[in-house]
Amino acid sequence: MKPLTIAYLPIGVGTFHLESAEAIFQESREVLHSFNLPIIAPNHILLTLEDVQTFLQDLDPQYLIIQNVTFANSAYTAQIIRHCNVPVILWSVPEPIIDGGRLRLNSLTGAYSAGNILASLSHFSPLFLYGSPHDSATQHQLRIYLKAIEVKHQLQGMTMATVGHTPQGFGFGQAMESELLRDFGVMLINTEAGNLMELAKSISDDKAKAYLKDHTQMMINMETLVPNNVINFAKLALVYQDYVKTNHIKALASRCWPDFFTNFGTPVCAVLGVLNDLGVAASCEADIYGALSMFIGIQLSGQAVFFGDPVSIDQEENTMTYWHCGTAACSLAHPQTKATMGVHPNRKIGPVMDFGVKPCENVTVFRIGRKPDGKPRFFIMEGKVLDKPKQFQGTSAVVQVLPPILTLTQTTIEAGWEPHFVIIYASVVEELKALAKLLGIEICHYV
Known part of the structure; x- marks a missing residue:
């Protein structure tokens, strides 16, 4: 580059x-x-x-x-x-x-x-x-523009990866290598999930235990989980981190279910959370545009971002709850509960992250969407993460937004937005708009 x-x-x-x-x-x-x-x-x-x-x-x-x-x-x-x-x-x-x-x-x-x-x-x-x-005010606007330029430059020099492919019915997460290169300057490589599982199986228990001793201080409740699953988590973490380092990967979209449960016996969820804390954008369900959205959010905010499904609305509080099975970064955990570990809500196998996230007065909800004609667009929305406990088993964030929540939900569903969004722990609306203009991408700002 x-x-x-x-x-x-x-x-x-x-x-x-x-x-x-x-x-x-x-x-x-x-x-x-x-x-x-x-x-x-x-x-x-x-x-x-x-x-x-x-x-x-x-x-x-x-x-x-x-x-x-x-x-x-x-x-x-x-x-x-x-x-x-x-x-x-x-x-x-x-x-x-x-x-x-x-x-x-x-x-x-x-x-x-x-x-x-x-x-x-x-x-x-x-x-x-x-x-x-x-x-x-001029200097502030100039700073916004220059930050957008920096992020565009990082995109055009980066490599991202997919591990496996999207599950059936989750095709919204797929991306063409040519489209990523054309629209963002991003190179895409891939490997099969089975390859990384086999590598993980070859790692010794002693090496996995050494990893757990050195890298899990932020994780609470790990001792209540099945020991073999905890060891397998460490092995997966070592393999994923080595793959990322060896291939100079900045963002990764990983297949998760059912393979890691049926073929490896341990979920990959917590591994993706660890990668996010290391500054590597990592999405589950092999959502490539989700991972790319996370990468942009990390670059703009300088910290981990939350990745989740919109699962519940509260009209009285005007909130949307975003949730996922357990991939959030430990650094996002609510300070009272900290990064509690648990089991997957459907498969009942751990470890996965299991906590509500920390509150924040100013966040930005973001998504790189792909329209039916293949062209990208930016979903941008301001919000506030409320001080709420975990809403469902897994990791969750309750976001209070500006538009009337039912109208927002109806509008965005009818507009065909994908069911994965990123919560950036910073107000970066103007930076995202500037980046979209630099890339020639449509801006959809929900206010």
Whole structure:
């Protein structure tokens, strides 16, 4: 993967008020450097087409920040796109003084001019930014855009894996390798669940016990489970972690039932929870887009995310309960109960995670969906995880949402959304929207 490179192009013409323009340029460059990202900036405003060409001639950036420090006609942007047709943050700044006198910068007209030519020539819709560089709101929006750029760059350099295939009737979790590469830049590899089971069977009990001693401190109630199942869990965990490390996998979608119960005698649920705590997005039921959604959530929030089915609504509290059999990361457990272990609710075999998750004032419910025509879309919704105990055997989160819950349920079912969603423990709505624009993906924001 090529290293991330962002080029900052402050464009303008010399007939405007260059003293004001120079102040904007210096402040902007200082702010951009404060983000500690590989942003390449010129030493002066690019006031001519020759300046633009000279600055870009030895650069091959993946992203651009085009700032109209003053007005510049569309030839400037055309020159830039001719050199590198990549995603653009288009930045316009306000007039420094409005006093009935001279129009000093005319940046906004320049942004319209740039936006017009970008619509004709660029493969990407620009992310528009308006504001002075010293304004905290401008810096916040810029931070959102740059974070979305970082995540897109991570997607385009990542490998994800499937372990086995989806159970019958769970085809919504499948993905074409070509579509993942086309829409996200993600490479997909696969192995059979049976391969990892056989590897797990070959691991010695002593090695498994050593793993349990070193890696299960966060897990409560493990001693009440069948010892052989606990040993098998450790063996599976070792094999999955080795597979992930060896193949440089950032996200994994694993088959779970019935194979791990019938062919191995121990569920894989808790193993996936462990991977999530290690920063590897891991979904069950071989849901590839679910795992990819988890990966994005982890990158945006810097912590584990919850993966679950919508299973229950409460109209009085305006909540949706999300639940799954027991794959949640230990770090998500409610601090009062901690990461309690139990048995699978249907198969009665452990270990699986068995707890309600910790509350959070601001979460984002997210899903990469796949429309019937194969095109992706983003489900985005704000919410709040309430301080609730475990709702059902397994792991659960009770999320209070903004839209009327019954209307939301009806609308999303009729719209054909998949029955797996991700709860991100952070407010990242704007980052997700920016990422969707960078990827050219439809945004479905439920408010």
